[in-house]
Amino acid sequence: MTSTVDAAPYTVEEVCEHFDPVMGLEVHVELNTATKMFCGCRNEFGAEPNTHVCPVCLGLPGSLPRLNARAVEGAVKIGLALNCQVRERSGFARKNYFYPDMPKNFQISQYDDPIVFDGHLDVPLDDGSTWRVEIERAHMEEDTGKSLHMGGATGRIHGASYSLLDYNRAGVPLIEIVTRPILGAGTRAPEIARAYVSALRDVIQGLGVSDVRMDQGSMRCDANVSLMPKGSTRFGTRTETKNVNSLRSVERAVRYEMGRHAGVLLSGGTITQETRHFDEQSGTTSAGRPKETFADYRFFPEPDLVPIEPSAAWVEELRAGLPERPWERRARIQTEWGLSDEELRDLVNAGALDLVADTVEAGAPAESARSWWVSYLTQQANAAGVELADLAVTPADVARVIALVAEGTLTNKLARQVVDGVLAGEGTPDEVVAGRGLAVVSDDSALTAAVDEALAAQPAIAEKIRAGKTKAAGAIVGAVMKATRGQADASRVQSLVLERVAAGS
């Protein structure tokens, strides 16, 4: 264990009185392909241990890797979304080191020719400004297995007497996205780190190529932090903090490391280049494995896989299919729909933004679409205990229901019944309307007859109306609605009542 006594951490403001922080963020994203990077085993989180393994991902003698086409596509999409260039010819390399969670004791990765490189991401910050993070490269590699450490008190590797290995995750496709050093962030460094990872997560989620769940490890961030004395341009010794499993932790880990480095440096100490482990509970980091001083991965071209040469046409096809960036879409929607910041935030927090936007794209007015998703459908989702997006109704369905209301076929009350039918699996809105016989009675002759009947049944009320007490019409409307079992448009009934009374009925 480390012998360094952690100095009392300094606040970022105190740190930045003396130092400029330099950050480098390495984010690993597991792709959500159906199968692993180099074999047909399922890429699935949470299966029974060692049930998604085969000779290839167990590294059995004689096995050979088979590159997954979808993984290459996912890598290129991520690169394009990060404004990267796509390399005309790239290849795989072996990164050699021994570790029991790695079945071949080398990782198939990319070395000096990553598939995408030289990009950037304009990251929105809380104050509405953006910060450009330069992307050095993103490359493909395979994930490792998982270890359970047994016999120790903490379940951690330290103090364990043996370990148990599950290789289900071994060979899952990973994209490692590496930033260039982030300079000049000053006291905002922790915020920028968090905002970058958050923006990256949103972009990749929008691409649909990864679940980007930090809690499940499908997105993992390693934060490299170093300090250089103010005015210097020589980077200090960096540490790499791992096990940063939430956006909040990204920010906390950077803040803690800045403070810790400053404490060590200001008390005359030196920073050890090492891997550090972030502790969620305490918000602090502790020394992990010291990097082997002779760390020498002996990269060389992977002889079992041939080079990748993405065609320009294919790259352009992928580029054309890229979705709008999530925050750009949000900004556009806010303007187009005239939403206040608060309304927008509610939509985002409710997970309704995309659903509303898709409903609008399907032809519904923004206000109706928003209202449906944040009120009635949110209630239904809460009642069913599911996410809004997981309800069995599509934005197109909702848009259709809104259209049916607008054209007078449905009242709002009927419309809710139609939606209930859709949620109950009775079919499309039109099928539910037909199936349940829910269309508004819009045949004026039938309605007129019902109105006349109601007026005749209640002559005293008819007299009041005739005398100008139009409020009394409500009772007749109610009777008509009852007689038509609610399938009439109440406002139409109201006008018919007034018409018939005036006509001397």
Place this chain on the structure above:
Amino acid sequence: MSDITRSDVAHLARLARLAVTDDELDVFSGQLDAILDTVGRVSDIPDDVPPTSHVVPLTNVLRPDEPAPSLPREAALAGAPDAEEGRFRVPRILGESQ
């Protein structure tokens, strides 16, 4: 001329996870030295010659993202020196000094 010493051999053996004996350090340092003298002749080759890593003229060989059967777990673990709870059991990962 290469000049492989006992400590070079010890370093390589450490990288390659070979617990070589003291006698082997002597034998291998002599042999590796002789071998490296022979193979070092490639250093005559000019810089401007491009490297060849693959001799097959293939690119973009890809597999469709379609699941194939995995091994039954018993088969996966059948060759394991030690297993427990459906997992491969291995000695503690960190040494005493770590």
Place this chain on the structure above:
Amino acid sequence: MTELTRLSAVEIARRVQAREITSAEVTRAHLDRIEAVDPSLNAFLHVDRDVALAAATAVDDEIAAGTVRGPLAGVPVAIKDNIATRDMPTSCASRILEGWRPPYDATVVRKLREAGLVPLGKTNLDEFAMGGSNENSAFGPVRNPWDAGRVSGGSSGGSAAATAAGETPLALGSDTGGSIRQPGAFTGIVGVKPTYGTVSRFGLVAFSSSLDQIGTFGRSVLDAALLHEVIGGHDPADQTSIDAPLPPVVEAALAGARGDLAGVRVGVVRELSGEGNRPGVLTAFTDAVRVLTDLGADVVEVDCPSFTYAVPAYYLIAPSEASSNLARFDAMRYGLRVGDDGTHSTDEVMSLTREAGFGPEVKRRIMIGTHALSAGAYDALYGRAQKARTLIVRDFAAAFEHCDVLVSPTVPVTAFPIGERVDDPVAMYLADLCTIPTNLAGNAALSVPCGVSVDDGLPVGLQIMAPALADDRAYRVAAAYELARDTSSGTPFADTIPEPAVLETTS
């Protein structure tokens, strides 16, 4: 040798498929032969009579029912023990993998079974195919049927000796730097290294992935060609596998045996055919070239100056790839585990196991490769070897512009005495001089016996090299030569292989 074990694969197949004999009888004859001579030869690491006979009986039943799976249905075959087999151990002749049973078949093994061949067992080799004498097997050297005091060659020495001694009519080997052709030459049989990428490597335990190639042994060119067609072809499980039709090697072997070589341009590689060869080897080679001329070939001399870099480049690239390929033998998931007594960490158990489980040649190569790939040495060693590879590819391309095939002795020497070179790895490496260039360039080559050396009466191999995907050319020339050779001597060369002396002691 009983009559059945003298037969060619072609003749066994004909008789079995005509139901003159059964595959079970042929298989039993070969199993008996193994029992009789293998204690002396040590060619097999694993034989399972029951499994082999059951497979043979199944083929017999099919043939009786009117189904013949392929031209070699019913013919026994031996498999080098670095090729994965579901029903037999695969040890690579290493303590570290002793007794390991793969949960899958290599693609070539699957193809053998689908074609109705009958696997007899697994053959001995230099540990992980590293070596040229079979003395690096953890399970003892293979002895040469021509002289039990001499090596069989390597690394596929078990497959070569077994085929030469009539323990099997056919065998599979692997060739990374000459490991089929060289033992083929040392034991007086045909050994073929196909074009890289035309026979799947899936299931071949990797030594040097960019050089390894599975190939065939037979006592005749046609036998080797028939087996080649069974195992060859595109395999999606090997992404370096070429998606193109296999060259018509059987057709070429048949055509060669029918016709002459008029118009065929044969290049004698000057760098491989001179003073570096033992006199007896050179004489046999020169005689063979004269036969080619007599058959109508246009023989010219060609220069391949960069071939002098082949041995150095090979002994950098192969160990480098090997250091990575063999890292997986770490005592965690399969194979040997040493030192797991509760006091050692994984790292220590890995190191103790690898120290105990690997033989000295494997350790040497792993360390050479580890060095060649290390940050400080990469450019001067591994990187430079890749440049050498480019030059060798260019030399071949230039030579094949005006030659259809190239020829050389397969090995500059004949089979040497066991123990003669074990402590001198460099001397051992130089024996691969003629065979290595083809592995580095990925083209095709085979070795066909061209008589015996006047120095010692041991067999000499004629190496015939062809461009990538033109393996058929080598077969055509080899078949024509083979027929002329046997016609002129009056006896098929295969029938001159001596009966192995039964050793009094097996050590």
